[in-house]
Amino acid sequence: MTEIEQYVAPSSLEQAAEYLQRSGEVTILAGGTDLMPQSQGGRLKIKRTLMNIQHIPELKGIAIDGGAIRIGALATITEIMQSELIKKHLPILIEACDHFASDQIRNAATLGGNVCNASPAGDMLVPLLVLDAEVELASKPDGGLTRRRLPLSEFFVGPGKTRRAPSELLAGLRIGLPGAHHYARFFKFGTRPALDIATISIGIAGTLNNGALSSARVAFGAVAPVPMRAPRTEQALEARRLDAATIEAVAGVARDEVTPIDDVRASAWYRKELIHNITKRMLDHVAQA
Amino acid sequence: MKVAEKTKFIQPGTLIGKRIPKMDAPEKASGKTRYIHDIDLPGQLYGKILRSERVHARIKHIDTAAAKALPGVHAVITAADIVDQRPIGVAKDHLPLKTDKVRSLRDEVAAVAAESEQIALAALRLIKVEYEDLPILTDPAEAIKPGATLIHPEPRQPGGQDALKPSGPVAFTGKPDNIAMRFDYCHGDVVQAEAESDAVVEDTFKLHYVTHCCMGVSGMIADFDSSGNLLMYSNTQVPFLHKREFAEYLNMDPGRIRIIQPAIGGGFGSKLDIYPFEVICVFLARAAKRPVKLVFTREEEFISSPTRQPVLLTLRSGCKRDGSLTFRTVHTLHDNGAYTSWGATTPFVMMQTFSSLYRVPNCDYHTVAVYTNNPYAGSFRGYGNLQATFAVEAHMDKLAEAIGMDTLEFRLKNAQEQGEVSGQGMEFDSCGFKECLTTAAERSDFRRKFAENVKNRNAPGAIKRGVGIASMLHVGGGAKIYPSDGCGTILKLDDFGQVTLITGASEIGQGSETVLSQLVCEELGLPMSALTVVNNDTAITPWDVGVHASRTTFIAGNSALGAARLAKAKVLAAAARKFECPAEELDLRGGYVIKAASGEALIDLPRLMRNLHFSDKAELVMTTFYYEPPSSYQDKRYKGNVSAAYAWASQVVEVEVDTETGIVKMTKITAAHDVGRVLNRLGIEGQIEGGIVMGQGYALTESLIIENGVMRNPSFRDYKLVTAPEIPEIDISFIETMDGEGPQGAKGVGEAPAICVAAATANAIYNATGVRICGLPFTPERVYRALHGKGEKLYLAPEKAA
Numbered sequence A: 001m002t003e004i005e006q007y008v009a010p011s012s013l014e015q016a017a018e019y020l021q022r023s024g025e026v027t028i029l030a031g032g033t034d035l036m037p038q039s040q041g042g043r044l045k046i047k048r049t050l051m052n053i054q055h056i057p058e059l060k061g062i063a064i065d066g067g068a069i070r071i072g073a074l075a076t077i078t079e080i081m082q083s084e085l086i087k088k089h090l091p092i093l094i095e096a097c098d099h100f101a102s103d104q105i106r107n108a109a110t111l112g113g114n115v116c117n118a119s120p121a122g123d124m125l126v127p128l129l130v131l132d133a134e135v136e137l138a139s140k141p142d143g144g145l146t147r148r149r150l151p152l153s154e155f156f157v158g159p160g161k162t163r164r165a166p167s168e169l170l171a172g173l174r175i176g177l178p179g180a181h182h183y184a185r186f187f188k189f190g191t192r193p194a195l196d197i198a199t200i201s202i203g204i205a206g207t208l209n210n211g212a213l214s215s216a217r218v219a220f221g222a223v224a225p226v227p228m229r230a231p232r233t234e235q236a237l238e239a240r241r242l243d244a245a246t247i248e249a250v251a252g253v254a255r256d257e258v259t260p261i262d263d264v265r266a267s268a269w270y271r272k273e274l275i276h277n278i279t280k281r282m283l284d285h286v287a288q289a
Numbered sequence B: 001m002k003v004a005e006k007t008k009f010i011q012p013g014t015l016i017g018k019r020i021p022k023m024d025a026p027e028k029a030s031g032k033t034r035y036i037h038d039i040d041l042p043g044q045l046y047g048k049i050l051r052s053e054r055v056h057a058r059i060k061h062i063d064t065a066a067a068k069a070l071p072g073v074h075a076v077i078t079a080a081d082i083v084d085q086r087p088i089g090v091a092k093d094h095l096p097l098k099t100d101k102v103r104s105l106r107d108e109v110a111a112v113a114a115e116s117e118q119i120a121l122a123a124l125r126l127i128k129v130e131y132e133d134l135p136i137l138t139d140p141a142e143a144i145k146p147g148a149t150l151i152h153p154e155p156r157q158p159g160g161q162d163a164l165k166p167s168g169p170v171a172f173t174g175k176p177d178n179i180a181m182r183f184d185y186c187h188g189d190v191v192q193a194e195a196e197s198d199a200v201v202e203d204t205f206k207l208h209y210v211t212h213c214c215m216g217v218s219g220m221i222a223d224f225d226s227s228g229n230l231l232m233y234s235n236t237q238v239p240f241l242h243k244r245e246f247a248e249y250l251n252m253d254p255g256r257i258r259i260i261q262p263a264i265g266g267g268f269g270s271k272l273d274i275y276p277f278e279v280i281c282v283f284l285a286r287a288a289k290r291p292v293k294l295v296f297t298r299e300e301e302f303i304s305s306p307t308r309q310p311v312l313l314t315l316r317s318g319c320k321r322d323g324s325l326t327f328r329t330v331h332t333l334h335d336n337g338a339y340t341s342w343g344a345t346t347p348f349v350m351m352q353t354f355s356s357l358y359r360v361p362n363c364d365y366h367t368v369a370v371y372t373n374n375p376y377a378g379s380f381r382g383y384g385n386l387q388a389t390f391a392v393e394a395h396m397d398k399l400a401e402a403i404g405m406d407t408l409e410f411r412l413k414n415a416q417e418q419g420e421v422s423g424q425g426m427e428f429d430s431c432g433f434k435e436c437l438t439t440a441a442e443r444s445d446f447r448r449k450f451a452e453n454v455k456n457r458n459a460p461g462a463i464k465r466g467v468g469i470a471s472m473l474h475v476g477g478g479a480k481i482y483p484s485d486g487c488g489t490i491l492k493l494d495d496f497g498q499v500t501l502i503t504g505a506s507e508i509g510q511g512s513e514t515v516l517s518q519l520v521c522e523e524l525g526l527p528m529s530a531l532t533v534v535n536n537d538t539a540i541t542p543w544d545v546g547v548h549a550s551r552t553t554f555i556a557g558n559s560a561l562g563a564a565r566l567a568k569a570k571v572l573a574a575a576a577r578k579f580e581c582p583a584e585e586l587d588l589r590g591g592y593v594i595k596a597a598s599g600e601a602l603i604d605l606p607r608l609m610r611n612l613h614f615s616d617k618a619e620l621v622m623t624t625f626y627y628e629p630p631s632s633y634q635d636k637r638y639k640g641n642v643s644a645a646y647a648w649a650s651q652v653v654e655v656e657v658d659t660e661t662g663i664v665k666m667t668k669i670t671a672a673h674d675v676g677r678v679l680n681r682l683g684i685e686g687q688i689e690g691g692i693v694m695g696q697g698y699a700l701t702e703s704l705i706i707e708n709g710v711m712r713n714p715s716f717r718d719y720k721l722v723t724a725p726e727i728p729e730i731d732i733s734f735i736e737t738m739d740g741e742g743p744q745g746a747k748g749v750g751e752a753p754a755i756c757v758a759a760a761t762a763n764a765i766y767n768a769t770g771v772r773i774c775g776l777p778f779t780p781e782r783v784y785r786a787l788h789g790k791g792e793k794l795y796l797a798p799e800k801a802a
């Protein structure tokens, strides 16, 4: 339990940034689906000020903005799932939403919360990584609201740890509009089809031409301290024709590239086996696409 | 002018076998049911328990001063405050508040009653406990070795010499070893039988921890009135046993204890014993002189509820070339946990499966239940039978394969039949076992699929299909283990023809009040709407032994039926006097007294009741009945006809095994159950579907992970119940053997459907892959490891190895 001294619910990004600037003792509340269980379970201490960001219009919405799709930090998993824009341009996100928690949680859980919570098993993170997403961070360091962008692949530094400064708010995510022949798939392995934390997850993307992926992107979840891009696997995959031998080789590189741990959900050995077998399965699908 | 009433004829009809919605369903579905959580008494305080932070440690000092000083706190208690504490549980080895030691992480060290839950929790944080760690013992195989750390050592003098041994229960006298209980059973001569066997197989099986996961967590309210009478609002499944036992623990006259059961959000056996929290709640109410409500959080429910009994089991079985079973030898090691609850007594049921599910002329069964610092095991739907059946049915497949016999044929050859008396003395007056086997096999096309799957094992593709069969035997007519296995009923008919059924049998969600009402309505020719059930107050209801052993429909049903028959006789006798005809010519139907032959309505029941009541010789129709089943106690060698009827079932499970991930997907379950007779079709379907899903969880997903005495997954996030999309297609057939003793021919089915799912699943995985997995649950990783030669090595149960 925490003694919360102050509860604030700013109605603009500027106001919110101001609260953050004034004091480092602020806990940001979006959907609360990570925050509540973590504070109840004693793993997180809510700071003196609890700031509900749900009333900030700048953090909402999904729209095309200068050749990119911008998803506001407050977009819920349900909103993303139902967005025509996302369905059309970024169907891999729909795949991830479809394996995300339950309806009740999806209605409350925000994309920004998933990103800032920075769990290695966060379901939206792996697809966002293979889409080359950027985070948009807002702050008010010297009287004026400023924003900076950072590739998502540089954002995560450890379990629950990011490059977001305490004075910064995640405003949204930007994803370049995919070009022609863009291919992107996501696979989440849990021990049951619904309501599970990923044992491992895999995202594969790139431009598909003649059975080969170029500008290949591969990311893995729940097999390292952060959701990780896999550069060596990407390299092994890059522009290669996906015959059986290549697929086996890429899957082997993937298995060696991840660094999972043993926990209640699975052993490190089994996670590596899954990375190998499922990468192979997904690449078989690419080859057949 | 008076118009002559038209003569009315009532058509015959029956409620038996119909789909009757549960009487409590509308309230539950609309959220109006009042569970313990919804009940608040004026002046009530909230109780919270401080549990051990150590797995095994000496308690050196407890400082409660700061907690006591917190405003809003009315009582803080530790063992030191309760001088007259007495041990609870089957072996009387468990003091509700721990005195000198904690023996597992769930152990109760102190408790608080305060004006709100928040204050109570804040007070708990202010209690300082100093511990001195003791060696932790969590491997039952280590626990039985000489020289092992003792969980309940005998008290010692400070100098180290043996103290003068105090007399009394284990909690005070301790034990010279870690053995909580032993069971040894035998019929025939297994040594001779093995010599005469053509095939012999042996395996060690490891059955894991699971827990009940009742949606309604544990809780109670204790309230003393100004005369010192104790009222408890309790979720117990055994109110009458509770009353007596509480009296003993509290040193009270049982007559001064009353138990009211609010709606119970699931039991499954978890509410069959007395637990420390219940006694502590009473202590708090006594100390605070206010009503105290104590309700678990979900984490507490996981950590401090009893589990299903984990078992290490070595089975050796043999048969002849012609397919007849020759012998079974069983050694089990039960991890009792730190205290003894019902889990330790599961051998009562386990040995029945080994000795009597199939005809086996020679059987040897041995269990040692040992103390460890793990969570303790209690009773859980199936009561050891899931574990026993898992082993027996694996060997039915293995032996059939060893002698090259069709696996179904092998089972049919050894299956019990009506009229047989098993080696353990169980008398099968009705037995639809063979019909269960053939029905489940035919409806699932078992034989064809079984052969096809074996052929396809080495075909390309990651997904392998499998089909497996398993069967079960369980008590279905009560179980005679207490001084009485009976149940009492009071039936009251009022002036409006409404009936109040007052029964000792508790409703814990299993649908008993509906089925009991149905039996009464059938007898009295009334619609279900004429019935009110009172079943939750020891001050009103007659005695019943409790909800366990799948006994309520059978025992309480026969009791309700007995009372209804007496009421009917009384009503018909009155009608016979009125209409001047023999009572035998009359009957009750559709709310009327009718002429039995023609169905002609003579008088409606309310009018007849008023005639009887408001007359010179005023009479009420109120009857009582007590039913005691014609079963017998087991003798000292565990032999005897312990139940008045036995339930049988066979289930065929179909799976798809993904060999690249280890995922086992259940695609279909075909179940055939000998239920005696279907009373409420809707109810029994729900019971069987629910049981199957519980069995599915046991087989595939559920597992309490205990490492060094610490529960790693006390939440629904990491303890995986089966969710809706995983539930396979379920095809249920009812085999109606019309049991001669059962109410309208019915037998108990409460536990049956959960029992053989895991066993059939193991056989299906073997059928798909050729790999036999002897440990549960079949999580993807366990299956994947087994398929890739990295399976768990299971060692013999140590007693056997020794």
Ligand SMILES: Cc1cc2nc3c(=O)[nH]c(=O)nc-3n(C[C@H](O)[C@H](O)[C@H](O)COP(=O)(O)OP(=O)(O)OC[C@H]3O[C@@H](n4cnc5c(N)ncnc54)[C@H](O)[C@@H]3O)c2cc1C
Residues within 6 Å of the ligand: A027, A028, A029, A030, A031, A032, A033, A034, A035, A036, A037, A053, A073, A074, A099, A100, A101, A102, A105, A108, A109, A110, A111, A112, A113, A114, A115, A116, A117, A121, A122, A123, A124, A168, A169, A170, A171, A195, A196, A197
């Ligand atoms: C039952 C259940 C099932 C779940 N299943 C899944 C699942 O299948 N897959 C999955 O990935 N996750 C799952 N989760 C976790 C959780 O729902 C998600 O991570 C969710 O996206 C978090 O979003 P939120 O809005 O609820 O975040 P919150 O709990 O409000 O916040 C999470 C963290 O991010 C910070 N934060 C939030 N928004 C911002 C912002 N704009 N700027 C800066 N910091 C911010 C908060 O301070 C907090 O530290 C589950 C949770 C529960 C309770």
